Amino acid sequence: xxxxxxxxxxxxxxxxxxxxxxxxxxxxxxxxxxxxxxxxxxxxxxxxxxxxxxxxxxxxxxxxxxxxxxxxxxxxxxxxxxxxxxxxxxxxxxxxxxxxxxxxxxxxxxxxxxxxxxxxxxxxxxxxxxxxxxxxxxxxxxxxxxxxxxxxxxxxxxxxxxxxxxxxxxxxxxxxxxxxxxxxxxxxxxxxxxxxxxxxxxxxxxxxxxxxxxxxxxxxxxxxxxxxxxxxxxxxxxxxxxxxxxxxxxxxxxxxxxxxxxxxxxxxxxxxxxxxxxxxxxxxxxxxxxxxxxxxxxxxxxxxxxxxxxxxxxxxxxxxxxxxxxxxxxxxxxxxxxxxxxxxxxxxxxxxxxxxxxxxxxxxxxxxxxxxxxxxxxxxxxxxxxxxxxxxxxxxxxxxxx
Amino acid sequence: xxxxxxxxxxxxxxxxxxxxxxxxxxxxxxxxxxxxxxxxxxxxxxxxxxxxxxxxxxxxxxxxxxxxxxxxxxxxxxxxxxxxxxxxxxxxxxxxxxxxxxxxxxxxxxxxxxxxxxxxxxxxxxxxxxxxxxxxxxxxxxxxxxxxxxxxxxxxxxxxxxxxxxxxxxxxxxxxxxxxxxxxxxxxxxxxxxxxxxxxxxxxxxxxxxxxxxxxxxxxxxxxxxxxxxxxxxxxxxxxxxxxxxxxxxxxxxxxxxxxxxxxxxxxxxxxxxxxxxxxxxxxxxxxxxxxxxxxxxxxxxxxxxxxxxxxxxxxxxxxxxxxxxxxxxxxxxxxxxxxxxxxxxxxxxxxxxxxxxxxxxxxxxxxxxxxxxxxxxxxxxxxxxxxxxxxxxxxxxxxxx
Numbered sequence: 134x135x136x137x138x139x140x141x142x143x144x145x146x147x148x149x150x151x152x153x154x155x156x157x158x159x160x161x162x163x164x165x166x167x168x169x170x171x172x173x174x175x176x177x178x179x180x181x182x183x184x185x186x187x188x189x190x191x192x193x194x195x196x197x198x199x200x201x202x203x204x205x206x207x208x209x210x211x212x213x214x215x216x217x218x219x220x221x222x223x224x225x226x227x228x229x230x231x232x233x234x235x236x237x238x239x240x241x242x243x244x245x246x247x248x249x250x251x252x253x254x255x256x257x258x259x260x261x262x263x264x265x266x267x268x269x270x271x272x273x274x275x276x277x278x279x280x281x282x283x284x285x286x287x288x289x290x291x292x293x294x295x296x297x298x299x300x301x302x303x304x305x306x307x308x309x310x311x312x313x314x315x316x317x318x319x320x321x322x323x324x325x326x327x328x329x330x331x332x333x334x335x336x337x338x339x340x341x342x343x344x345x346x347x348x349x350x351x352x353x354x355x356x357x358x359x360x361x362x363x364x365x366x367x368x369x370x371x372x373x374x375x376x377x378x379x380x381x382x383x384x385x386x387x388x389x390x391x392x393x394x395x396x397x398x399x400x401x402x403x404x405x406x407x408x409x410x411x412x413x414x415x416x417x418x419x420x421x422x423x424x425x426x427x428x429x430x431x432x433x434x435x436x437x438x439x440x441x442x443x444x445x446x447x448x449x450x451x452x453x454x455x456x457x458x459x460x461x462x463x464x465x466x467x468x469x470x471x472x473x474x475x476x477x478x479x480x481x482x483x484x485x486x487x488x489x490x491x492x493x494x495x496x497x498x499x500x501x502x503x504x505x506x507x508x509x510x511x512x513x514x515x516x517x518x519x520x521x522x523x524x525x526x527x528x529x530x531x532x533x534x535x
Numbered sequence: 536x537x538x539x540x541x542x543x544x545x546x547x548x549x550x551x552x553x554x555x556x557x558x559x560x561x562x563x564x565x566x567x568x569x570x571x572x573x574x575x576x577x578x579x580x581x582x583x584x585x586x587x588x589x590x591x592x593x594x595x596x597x598x599x600x601x602x603x604x605x606x607x608x609x610x611x612x613x614x615x616x617x618x619x620x621x622x623x624x625x626x627x628x629x630x631x632x633x634x635x636x637x638x639x640x641x642x643x644x645x646x647x648x649x650x651x652x653x654x655x656x657x658x659x660x661x662x663x664x665x666x667x668x669x670x671x672x673x674x675x676x677x678x679x680x681x682x683x684x685x686x687x688x689x690x691x692x693x694x695x696x697x698x699x700x701x702x703x704x705x706x707x708x709x710x711x712x713x714x715x716x717x718x719x720x721x722x723x724x725x726x727x728x729x730x731x732x733x734x735x736x737x738x739x740x741x742x743x744x745x746x747x748x749x750x751x752x753x754x755x756x757x758x759x760x761x762x763x764x765x766x767x768x769x770x771x772x773x774x775x776x777x778x779x780x781x782x783x784x785x786x787x788x789x790x791x792x793x794x795x796x797x798x799x800x801x802x803x804x805x806x807x808x809x810x811x812x813x814x815x816x817x818x819x820x821x822x823x824x825x826x827x828x829x830x831x832x833x834x835x836x837x838x839x840x841x842x843x844x845x846x847x848x849x850x851x852x853x854x855x856x857x858x859x860x861x862x863x864x865x866x867x868x869x870x871x872x873x874x875x876x877x878x879x880x881x882x883x884x885x886x887x888x889x890x891x892x893x894x895x896x897x898x899x900x901x902x903x904x905x906x907x908x909x910x911x912x913x914x915x916x917x918x919x920x921x922x923x924x925x926x927x928x929x930x931x932x933x934x935x936x937x
Contacts, residue, residue, distance in 0.1 A: 138627045138884075146602055146813075146814035146818070147595070147599055147814055148599045148814075149595045149599060149807070149810075149811050149814065152576050152579055152807060152808060154579065154580070154581075154582045154586075154588050154589070155582060155586075155588050156580065157580075157581075157582050157583070157668075158579065159582075159583060161583055164581050164583060164797065164800060165582075165798065166580070167580060167581055171668075172577075172578040172579075172580065173578060174554050174580055175574075175577040175801060176554065176557065176574040176575060176577055176578040177554055177574075178556070178568070179556075179559075179561065179566050179568075179569055179571060179745075179751055180556045180557060180561075180573065180879075181559070181561060181563055181566060182752075182881045184556075184557075184559065184873075184879065185873075186556050187556070190554075190556070193549070193551045196549045196551070197549055197551060200548055200549055211622070213616055213617050213753075214615055214616040214620060214778065214799075215615050215796055215798070216617070216796070216797060217777070217778050217796035217797070218616060218778050218796075220778075221776060221777055221778045225776070245777070248777055249777045252773060252774075252775050252776065253775075341797065343581075343797060348829070349581055349799065349800055349801035349802075350584075350684075350797045350798070350799045350800060350801075350804050351615075351753045351754075351799035352655060361850055371654060373650045373654050373655075374623060374627070374654065374775065374776045374777075374779075375619070375647070375650055375654055376616065376619050376622075376623045376776075376777075394617050394618070394620075395565065395566065395618060395743070395752045396617070396752070397616075397617055397747060397751065397752045397753035397799075398566060398751055398752060398803070399577060399751035399752075399753065399801075399802075399805075400751075400753050400799070400802070402556075403801075405551070405554060405563055406554060408551075409551050411548075412548035412549055412550075412551065413548070415548060416548070457663075471586075471587075477582075477583045477586065478735055510868065515725045528884070
């Protein structure tokens with residue numbers, strides 16, 4: 134990137150203008166549109182990360198996280214980083230060197246779980262399902278019996294495939310029968326799709342703020358029950374990351390409130406406001422709203438002549454995997470939507486690359502104005518590019534459903 | 536924290552009110568007062584982390600980071616976390632299992648370096664100096680000759696002691712003569728205290744945004760030269776953190792701009808604005824301003840009868856370690872300042888606990904209004920608590936110097 138490194142250092146300050154990003158409608162896999170109240174919270178002047186007033190804010194955020202995760206876990210905190218940091222905090226602390234972790238192969242994020250488990254010093258074993266389908270409890274049971282893993286991870290809402298893991302209690306029960314702790318990736322479900330950490334027997338869940346919580350990334354929800362935290366506290370060898378070591382963070386987020394690292398204060402402000410919005414709406418109403426809005430989106434797609442990739446049974450309302458019609462270049466559609474409509478949607482990943490569009494319906498983006506706008510724009514664009522779709526029928530079906 | 540876990544999960548949504556933190560004047564070891572333009576940037580609606588417009592913003596931030604670090608390093612990026620994440624990204628990637636890292640013992644953050652190096656699989660050796668003093672180049676030379684380490688880390692601006700490492704080029708030259716890569720902690724110097732990464736022969740430097748850059752924590756500056764990045768890319772075993780693996784981040788921040796993790800978009804916006812303010816002021820003028828403002832603060836302390844802990848030669852303008860007068864309870868002073876004046880300053884840590892106040896003079900907090908306010912408040916408070924200080928003389932000396 135440096136054309137002339139020798140001159141650069143002594144050169145004049147770079148001329149960088151005012152921040153004026155385009156005004157996008159975010160209907161991709163995240164970030165989603167941020168609620169204006171959350172944006173406003175981010176412009177609040179800071180207090181110190183050890184200020185008594187911040188300690189109060191920490192308590193409130195923890196309480197709101199418990200409500201949103203549907204858990205009583207004392208250990209419910211925002212991790213100081215984006216969703217992958219919360220993911221690594223979960224896996225890197227719960228998986229100790231020599232442990233075996235069972236991970237799914239039915240999407241991109243199971244692969245990331247495997248990668249993180251290996252770096253934590255663990256051995257990885259797999260339970261298979263095709264990309265775009267949930268795990269079958271019988272297959273999980275078999276894999277547990279064969280490998281007797283210490284930890285079992287699954288993805289509740291696969292952002293790469295738009296498939297929802299169903300039968301979660303059957304999976305956790307099987308894992309517990311085999312003595313494994315259960316880690317759930319709930320990045321794309323928290324605050325938008327029914328998720329009941331305690332009732333479903335999930336030991337550890339991590340999430341991202343920039344999906345159904347409509348909060349900018351930077352502080353990411355994590356919850357662990359006592360059984361999981363006991364394992365973390367009893368580790369013989371410390372976690373391999375100091376930054377994400379939950380036994381050290383215990384002193385900051387626990388009763389002591391002792392310095393570990395400087396928390397991302399503004400991101401905690403933002404998450405607090407985003408979670409307040411969840412509490413105001415009510416978590417179950419919020420799940421309902423996502424179902425309704427994504428339902429209208431799905432109805433539009435189907436009326437237009439586009440199919441959704443996952444079966445209805447495990448359709449994920451927050452992330453709609455829409456099949457790309459034959460003969461259409463998905464990249465051309467995505468860039469037209471961005472350039473002509475300022476709409477962000479995304480292409481498929483991995484096994485589904487080129488086969489699906491990924492259209493999010495999350496948080497503040499799960500609103501009638503966003504849904505009809507994207508259905509209309511996608512229909513128009515596909516027609517313009519010569520695909521055999523009925524844009525008008527799509528619009529009508531969505532409007533009828535809204 | 537949960538009084539009645541069984542009832543909690545089914546209970547009503549928590550009643551959490553509007554975010555109304557107190558209006559503090561931040562004169563502690565960080566965060567410092569955030570510039571209003573940076574706060575405003577944080578309320579900017581988001582674009583996606585792979586949006587072409589965000590890629591442009593990434594380029595601009597990298598360019599501004601090079602200017603601020605005084606480097607031509609292509610590899611100059613914001614790490615997705617707070618300062619400790621940038622620290623662990625530096626150490627965890629550059630130190631491979633079996634490597635030896637030489638760390639200083641003259642403050643809190645040398646200890647943290649050691650901890651991170653061990654977790655990276657490295658062996659740690661030490662070079663000693665008392666807390667509050669810089670390393671002596673002769674001692675560093677001896678330690679290098681004795682241990683022949685692979686990596687040498689030092690702290691340019693020790694936030695725990697208020698001492699500045701002087702003679703940096705002598706340290707880096709010695710390290711290079713012994714084949715060691717040099718990592719500099721510049722958390723409390725970047726943008727406020729003279730720091731010249733390339734000219735001084737520093738191979739890797741990490742920093743925090745919430746000190747002299749007056750930016751909320753959440754995206755943290757890191758720079759590595761080609762030699763350091765070559766070592767990172769040639770590692771046999773991947774870094775132990777997936778989230779902070781620089782060889783993977785290469786694809787996102789390098790030419791490819793491929794997805795690794797969702798960047799903390801808003802924090803990148805904020806850092807961009809904070810660095811624009813550096814470029815507008817000019818880096819050398821900014822160092823000068825910090826010297827002048829902290830000089831007025833120091834003059835006030837000395838005229839009041841308070842001594843600074845470090846000798847003038849290695850006094851750190853951004854973090855003033857002021858000796859607590861005999862018979863005064865530092866905790867009482869600090870809480871009076873917070874409660875009666877809304878001012879945050881901090882106590883000493885580790886070897887200096889109870890011995891010093893730590894008074895920051897950083898970024899947007901390095902202004903005449905902040906400096907006279909804290910000098911006046913500290914003088915009044917100490918007099919009120921019965922310390923033998925001359926508050927009036929302190930005020931006058933500071934006003935004269937401003």
